[in-house]
Amino acid sequence: MQSTVTTDAAASTVRKLPFVIRFFQFFESLGVLAMLLIVIVVASVIAPGFFTSTNLTNLVITAAITAVTGFGMTLAIAMKGFDLSVGSVEALTAIIASSLLPLVNIPLTIVGTLIAGLFIGVINGLVISKLRVPAFVATLGMMGIARGVALIYTNGQSVLLVGYNDYAALNTGKLLGIPVPFVIALVTLAVFYVLLQQTPFGRHVCAVGGNEQAAIASGLRVDTITMAVFGLVGATAALSGVMLSSKLLIVDGTLGVGFELQCIAISVLGGTSLAGGSGNMPGTLVAALLLAAISSALNILNVEAFYQYLALGLLLIFALVLDTLRRSIITGVMTRGR
Amino acid sequence: MEPILVASQISKQFPGVRALDAVDFELLPGEVHALVGENGAGKSTLIKIFAGLLQPTDGRILLRGQPVHFDSPLQSQAAGISVITQEFNLVPQLTVAENIFLGREVIGPGGLLDRRAIRARSSQVLQELGLNVPAGQRVEYLGVGDKQLVEIAKALSREFHIIIMDEPTAALNAAEVERLFEIISNLRQRGIAVLYVSHRLNEIFRIADRVTVLRDGKRVGTRPIKELTEREVITLMLGRTLEEQAISHQAAAGEQVPALSVRDLRVPGSLHGISFDLHYGEVLGCAGLIGSGRSELMRALFGIAPRSGGEVRINGEPAQLRSADEAMRHGIFLLPEDRKVEGIFPDLTVLENLVINARHGAGRLANLFLHLDAERQEYAQVRGSLAIRARAPSQGISALSGGNQQKVLLGRALVTQSRILLLNEPTRGVDVGTKVEIYQLIRRLAQEGRAVLVSSSDVPELVHISDRCMVLSAGQLTALLEGAWITEDAVVAAAVGHTT
Numbered sequence: 037m038q039s040t041v042t043t044d045a046a047a048s049t050v051r052k053l054p055f056v057i058r059f060f061q062f063f064e065s066l067g068v069l070a071m072l073l074i075v076i077v078v079a080s081v082i083a084p085g086f087f088t089s090t091n092l093t094n095l096v097i098t099a100a101i102t103a104v105t106g107f108g109m110t111l112a113i114a115m116k117g118f119d120l121s122v123g124s125v126e127a128l129t130a131i132i133a134s135s136l137l138p139l140v141n142i143p144l145t146i147v148g149t150l151i152a153g154l155f156i157g158v159i160n161g162l163v164i165s166k167l168r169v170p171a172f173v174a175t176l177g178m179m180g181i182a183r184g185v186a187l188i189y190t191n192g193q194s195v196l197l198v199g200y201n202d203y204a205a206l207n208t209g210k211l212l213g214i215p216v217p218f219v220i221a222l223v224t225l226a227v228f229y230v231l232l233q234q235t236p237f238g239r240h241v242c243a244v245g246g247n248e249q250a251a252i253a254s255g256l257r258v259d260t261i262t263m264a265v266f267g268l269v270g271a272t273a274a275l276s277g278v279m280l281s282s283k284l285l286i287v288d289g290t291l292g293v294g295f296e297l298q299c300i301a302i303s304v305l306g307g308t309s310l311a312g313g314s315g316n317m318p319g320t321l322v323a324a325l326l327l328a329a330i331s332s333a334l335n336i337l338n339v340e341a342f343y344q345y346l347a348l349g350l351l352l353i354f355a356l357v358l359d360t361l362r363r364s365i366i367t368g369v370m371t372r373g374r
Numbered sequence: 375m376e377p378i379l380v381a382s383q384i385s386k387q388f389p390g391v392r393a394l395d396a397v398d399f400e401l402l403p404g405e406v407h408a409l410v411g412e413n414g415a416g417k418s419t420l421i422k423i424f425a426g427l428l429q430p431t432d433g434r435i436l437l438r439g440q441p442v443h444f445d446s447p448l449q450s451q452a453a454g455i456s457v458i459t460q461e462f463n464l465v466p467q468l469t470v471a472e473n474i475f476l477g478r479e480v481i482g483p484g485g486l487l488d489r490r491a492i493r494a495r496s497s498q499v500l501q502e503l504g505l506n507v508p509a510g511q512r513v514e515y516l517g518v519g520d521k522q523l524v525e526i527a528k529a530l531s532r533e534f535h536i537i538i539m540d541e542p543t544a545a546l547n548a549a550e551v552e553r554l555f556e557i558i559s560n561l562r563q564r565g566i567a568v569l570y571v572s573h574r575l576n577e578i579f580r581i582a583d584r585v586t587v588l589r590d591g592k593r594v595g596t597r598p599i600k601e602l603t604e605r606e607v608i609t610l611m612l613g614r615t616l617e618e619q620a621i622s623h624q625a626a627a628g629e630q631v632p633a634l635s636v637r638d639l640r641v642p643g644s645l646h647g648i649s650f651d652l653h654y655g656e657v658l659g660c661a662g663l664i665g666s667g668r669s670e671l672m673r674a675l676f677g678i679a680p681r682s683g684g685e686v687r688i689n690g691e692p693a694q695l696r697s698a699d700e701a702m703r704h705g706i707f708l709l710p711e712d713r714k715v716e717g718i719f720p721d722l723t724v725l726e727n728l729v730i731n732a733r734h735g736a737g738r739l740a741n742l743f744l745h746l747d748a749e750r751q752e753y754a755q756v757r758g759s760l761a762i763r764a765r766a767p768s769q770g771i772s773a774l775s776g777g778n779q780q781k782v783l784l785g786r787a788l789v790t791q792s793r794i795l796l797l798n799e800p801t802r803g804v805d806v807g808t809k810v811e812i813y814q815l816i817r818r819l820a821q822e823g824r825a826v827l828v829s830s831s832d833v834p835e836l837v838h839i840s841d842r843c844m845v846l847s848a849g850q851l852t853a854l855l856e857g858a859w860i861t862e863d864a865v866v867a868a869a870v871g872h873t874t
Contacts, residue, residue, distance in 0.1 A: 234486040236479040239468065243476055246465035253427070253463040254477040255448035313467025366515070 079333035100221035103324035108272030109299040116245040116312030117171035123295030124182035129277030157270020161263030187289035194288040206282040246313030384433035411588035412805035426450030456534035466514035471496035633825035639684035644670035659840030660829040677701040707792035725767035756785040777808025
């Protein structure tokens with residue numbers, strides 16, 4: 037092929053998309069951010085103590101823990117899959133981390149725990165790709181298995197982390213004024229963003245999610261991609277497990293119940309479509325902050341926990357309706373334009 | 375000359391069906407070899423074997439004389455075979471450029487995608503092929519025609535010595551078809567072997583050198599195209615001569631009041647003021663290129679497309695037609711354009727597909743339960759009336775050929791006793807033998823007193839079955855032809871905007 041290309045010709049073949057679609061693509065990226073800013077402003081006004089250093093730090097840390105696994109979940113959703121086991125894996129890996137801590141140093145603890153999460157994720161991927169079990173069902177099974185293992189291993193008891201001040205610093209420390217957990221979340225965001233948007237692997241994940249048949253026909257190894265993606269989700273759940281254990285300093289097998297729903301919620305709220313084929317990583321982080329902000333505000337206002345469930349559910353439905361609406365408007369505009 | 379690709383005694387056995395039976399096939403470099411046959415004859419199966427999507431149960435494939443084994447599409451592509459598939463293998467959420475280079479991405483420093491290079495090279499490919507598609511657009515925002523062009527570009531952008539094209543012109547307009555034929559000529563000159571599969575015999579007679587006919591999984595003949603006429607090819611495909619009964623065109627002696635009376639109908643972006651009448655007892659054809667508004671007209675008349683103006687009267691009474699439900703209550707039936715997506719319920723049986731709209735007795739309570747006996751009777755009646763070929767009412771509808779599936783869908787009109795039929799592309803993807811049966815069915819349905827509007831991209835078909843024929847071009851009605859005035863030339867001229 038010749039290497040010279042006339043850029044004029046290339047530019048002229050790109051037809052401009054109708055305004056409505058460009059508006060929606062813009063909204064997709066910034067909508068959640070706008071909501072977050074609104075919530076912060078409103079909460080600062082009506083909830084005394086919201087806009088304090090302590091509260092904001094807590095908020096950001098909570099968000100970070102959810103966001104990390106959220107990135108993994110976003111990757112899975114881009115591949116048109118779900119991982120319902122992340123809550124149980126978070127609990128199990130928190131326990132694994134707590135068990136490794138007395139035995140080895142902190143870096144090794146973290147690496148060991150991540151490998152454990154990766155391992156569990158790859159098993160999920162194997163069951164899904166080789167045994168042809170739908171992701172929903174396979175990870176539902178792992179949800180039970182992982183939690184069962186966690187409870188059996190701890191005999192239903194809690195594991196206390198006393199005196200591990202360096203480990204606790206993972207949660208309380210600050211790097212350049214930013215809480216360490218949030219730094220971890222930002223680094224994870226960078227990694228996953230580049231992975232999804234800038235690598236062939238990311239394109240392949242989107243291809244499998246967008247049209248698996250086309251992916252197969254193009255020679256992509258769908259099985260390998262599936263195992264890799266679920267392995268990564270497991271690893272992110274493990275990272276959340278590490279962060280959680282360093283925060284609570286007391287872990288047991290009942291941690292992380294409902295965690296998977298939160299992770300799915302922040303992916304969808306952040307602009308990732310459940311139809312697969314694309315993923316919005318930065319949106320996931322913003323949505324995690326949004327959720328944490330709402331939770332924090334409701335806590336300060338002494339609203340009962342049930343209302344928080346309600347709030348989460350309503351938000352999720354709102355996000356899904358928006359997603360569906362957006363897609364039908366786009367199809368409408370595109371077909372009308374012909 | 376040595377053949378570049380040989381299939382030797384290839385057989386493929388599926389549970390209960392022998393899709394291919396000891397088929398011998400060879401492809402010479404630099405030839406355009408057409409593959410024809412009715413649906414179910416084995417064309418798709420043979421192509422999938424060449425593409426590495428299926429493995430033969432018997433027989434060998436030889437590439438340049440060497441036996442080869444394609445366990446996956448990757449191996450077939452590596453061997454220099456490129457395939458343009460009938461179902462688009464495109465990822466909607468990725469751009470045209472990303473789709474073209476899927477699996478062969480250009481990588482920059484650090485293992486990251488070189489987006490600019492991918493975009494530039496795909497623009498180049500599209501330009502070289504003379505295909506006007508924006509490389510940076512997401513595929514989900516493209517129309518069907520453009521998607522097919524992307525599919526073609528994708529196949530042509532690889533290194534290949536053999537290219538297989540499966541119904542490549544299905545969604546293309548006349549200009550794009552010409553362009554494709556130019557490309558094929560070019561390929562032929564470069565010594566590339568082209569395996570061309572199509573239902574459109576006129577295309578095959580234009581560009582093919584040789585033609586192989588498959589029937590019931592067996593090869594019934596391979597001959598240079600010059601030695602055959604279209605009738606002879608059809609005879610080979612069917613195994614019998616086609617009885618084309620003279621189709622009688624009666625002047626509509628039906629009721630005075632038109633079934634449909636459309637005035638200044640407008641659909642945003644597609645129709646800019648269409649007016650016509652549809653009478654009981656007649657077949658009104660609707661011709662026009664893709665994008666002329668035919669589809670939207672059908673959908674608007676069925677209540678599923680947004681109208682921005684105009685009036686529709688049914689039997690003289692004005693009707694809003696805001697939903698399919700309302701349209702059906704007025705006795706309107708729509709045969710959708712894409713039966714796979716909008717028509718059949720692929721996981722249900724033939725019977726279930728047929729009676730899905732049936733209402734038994736008045737009142738809501740009566741319809742809470744299934745009326746199995748009544749349904750079986752209805753099925754038997756319709757099956758006899760339309761000559762549907764199915765093993766049993768309990769057979770899954772996906773097992774039927776395209777033509778028989780269309781008959782089942784047409785059967786719904788009988789079951790619901792609709793009097794106004796809107797048929798959108800009634801013979802798309804239907805084999806030649808069943809096509810003729812469907813033409814006769816359409817005529818009969820009209821003669822029995824129904825009002826039939828047929829929209830089709832097959833002009834000879836419309837010429838054949840219409841009493842009157844209207845032609846749309848860019849959302850306007852450019853001609854309304856009657857009787858002997860309905861000729862292919864007149865229709866095509868009006869379709870490209872030539873008003874008479």
